[in-house]
Amino acid sequence: MNKKKGILRNAAEGYFAAFALANIGQIAAVDIISLVLFLMCFQLFLFAERKETESALSADGKKLVKGYSSRNRRVASVILGILFAFFYLAAEHGSLTGALENRLFQMIYLLMTGAGLFFLFYRGCRLLLLYLERRSLRISSIPVSTDSPEPALSLQTKLFLFLLLIACWLPWFLYDFPGVMTPDSLSQYSQAMGLTGYSNHHPFVHTLLIRLFVSLGNAVFHNVYAGIACYTVFQMIAMAVIVVSCISVLIRRRAGKKLCFCFLLFYALVPYNGIFAVTMWKDILFSGVLLLFVLCIYRFLPIYREGRPLYQKPLLYLSFLLWGILACLMRSNGLYVVAATAPFLIYAFRKQWKLILPSLLVILGCAVLIKGPVMDSLGVAKPAFSESLSIPAQQIARVVAEGRALTEDQISLIGKTMDYPSIPDYYQPELSDPVKALIQYGHPEYLETHKGEYLKLWVQLGLKYPLDYWNAFVDQTKGYWFPGAPGMLTNEGISPNELGLSWQPVLHGQGVAKIVEIISKLYTIFPLYGLLYSIGAFTWAAVFLFTNCLLNGKKENWILFIPFFAVVLTLCIATPVASDVRYLYSLIFAMPLLIHAGLEVKGK
Structure with missing residues (x-):
């Protein structure tokens, strides 16, 4: 029965x-x-x-x-x-x-x-x-000999892996020479070269890195494109070193050579990794820095488990502080990611909270000090307040675009910051930049001085039209939590600009362009491979691996997932684009670590 x-x-x-x-x-x-x-x-x-x-x-x-x-x-x-x-x-x-x-x-x-x-x-x-x-x-159940040495990569092997990554990324560098520069990149380049004033809209620390390497290249080669290429080469080297460091840690933690070889193939051969390595975006180095920060936490775990003070590894401890500070500075949401992770870190290392708590305060304190008084003293402009309002601005614009009934006072208040009749034409469900542009070219100063009134308006409209708010939120964020096709992926060369810069490809011609086109479209043809391009698929994978870690794996590894969940949450709060791979590249770049962390077996 x-x-x-x-x-x-x-x-x-x-x-x-x-x-x-x-x-x-x-x-x-x-x-x-x-x-x-x-x-x-x-x-x-x-x-x-x-x-x-x-x-x-x-x-x-x-x-x-x-x-x-x-x-x-x-x-x-x-x-x-x-x-x-x-x-x-x-x-x-x-x-x-x-x-x-x-x-x-x-x-x-x-x-x-x-x-x-x-x-x-x-x-x-x-x-x-x-x-x-x-x-x-x-x-x-398989016994592990306590006498067996910890597996490790030799210096020669690390150098080989590094050169292999550079060799696999080199064609993208030659094709996109001197590097991929989008409008965001060109804005930072203008600041770095002193053509416009400094702003922390794009991280000031990253702008200074661009200035350092471009200036160095100009001084040595007396050529603007060679200067840009110097920054690109620096970023390629930095990302390759980070990948080798990650694989080295995984080998020491007995991830297995076959699995690590698969990880290496992912970094070396999946096209967007090579393209991003030569793209002048803050998101790329932020992804590398956040991975280094989490790798420090991962290396802390066995020390903590054995009851030894974390400061017994002074170089590792200082690295934790350095990468934590840089993670806060290399993206606008970096500070919030580390701050959101901090309580979980204190809990995970609660027996040594007297060390972890001051360490996190040092990281967050240094970041706040640099982003506040230090940048103010250097004349670095703060990002516009409207830049943090992607979701609320989209929700209000959705209500207007749907033609909902508003009171005269509500219409008047909205009209004091932007052209009210233009909202339906400018509103795009998956991109907040047009609506934010209406604010920027309207009267953003009124918004700055009347935040309370706009907060009240946002609450009032949300209570009256909750479905519009929900639909606006879903349309603006779904790319990061639903496995769909990426809305924005990669770029080529240097975007059109007024700076006199143009794309200077070393590899060019119809044959090269055709090969690049085919490679770029493969993910739309082959199932399973296409999932490597789905941002939401990586989020789902992280959630599943986190669950398996708690059920069947080494439970202490749960803390490694928290910073990346925090990135997803910050995107759901303030993302300007519904599905742009670079915004969640930090999770994609760290997925090999999270796969091992989620599958690692207790006692091994």
């Missing part, structure tokens, strides 16, 4: 899952493929349930004492299933109501699709967590 109930339950779950897949794939209900989808889902769920049953029984059919792990796995899978299904529905609900027009039927259609997505994610996560639990038990 229980077996029949199980089959019926799996059949029902399989039907909902097939319904969801057919809806997402826009497969007609009369299409024979819908039957194939049902049979596949049904068999998958039966297989998953059979594996669960086998894991709970020993060879002689007796129950093993695994109730606690099985219950935790089930609860974790339910949470992940709900979370991932919610993300999917939130991002794609507009295209998942079929051809139905009745609101009630649309809601039923969405609920059935949501149920199917939940069963797919729940069953998939539970099966994968079960496999990883078995892997953890198998690996932990």
Whole structure:
């Protein structure tokens, strides 16, 4: 009887899952493929349930004492299933109501699709967590000799890996020579060369780095393009050194040569890593610096576990302070990322809180001091207040663009900062720059001096039109928490500008351009490979790896995920673009570390 109930339950779950897949794939209900989808889902769920049953029984059919792990796995899978299904529905609900027009039927259609997505994610996560639990038990049962030396990369191997990365990135450097410069890059270049005043809209510390290497190149080669190339070469070298440092740490932590080789291939061959290495953006070095900061935390963990003071490794401790300060300074949200991570760090290292707390205060204090009094004394302008209002500005603009009823006072208040009639024309659901431009070219000074009034307006409109606010938030942020195609990816050469700079490719010609075009479009052709270009897929992977770390892995590694979750949250609060790879490149760049951290087995 229980077996029949199980089959019926799996059949029902399989039907909902097939319904969801057919809806997402826009497969007609009369299409024979819908039957194939049902049979596949049904068999998958039966297989998953059979594996669960086998894991709970020993060879002689007796129950093993695994109730606690099985219950935790089930609860974790339910949470992940709900979370991932919610993300999917939130991002794609507009295209998942079929051809139905009745609101009630649309809601039923969405609920059935949501149920199917939940069963797919729940069953998939539970099966994968079960496999990883078995892997953890198998690996932990293998004795490790305490006499065996810690694996390490030789200096020659590190140099080889470094040169290999540079060699793989070199074609992108020659093709984009002297480096990729977008409008953001050109703005920083103008500041670095003294053509415009300094501003911390783009991190001042990064602008100074540009000034240092471009000036050095100009002094040596007496050529502006050679100067830009000097900065590009510096960034390539810095990112290659960081990659080698990461792989070296993973080797020492017994990640395995095969896995590390896969990580190396990711860094060396996935095109955007090479293109970003030669792109003059603050996001690139920030990603490297944040990875170094997290690597310091990772190296602290065994020291803390053994009960030794962290300052016993003075060079590591000083590196932690240095990379923490630079992480705060290399991106506008860096300070908030480190500040949000700080309470979790204090908890993770609570037995040594008397050292960790002052250390974090030093990091945050230095960052605040530099971004405040130091930059003020150097005449560095602060970013415009409106730059931090991407989400609120988009939400208010959405209400106006939808033609909702506003009072005369509300219309008047909005009109005091921007041209009210122009808002519907300027509003773009996935890009806040046009609306912020309306403010910048309007009266931003009024906004600066009447923040309270605008906060009240934002709350009033949100309470009256919550669905518009929700839709505006989803459209503005979904690229970072939903696995879709990237809205913005990479650039080529030097963008058109008024500075007299132009693209000077060393590798050029129709053949080269065609090869670059093909390489750049491969992710749109091949499934699975395309996921490497999906920002939200990396977020989902980090959430799953974090869950496995708590269930089956080395639980202390949970702290390594927090800074990257903080990056995602800060983007959801203030991102200007819904789906730009560079804004979450820090998570993508650190994914090899997080994969190992999430899969690392306790006791190994």
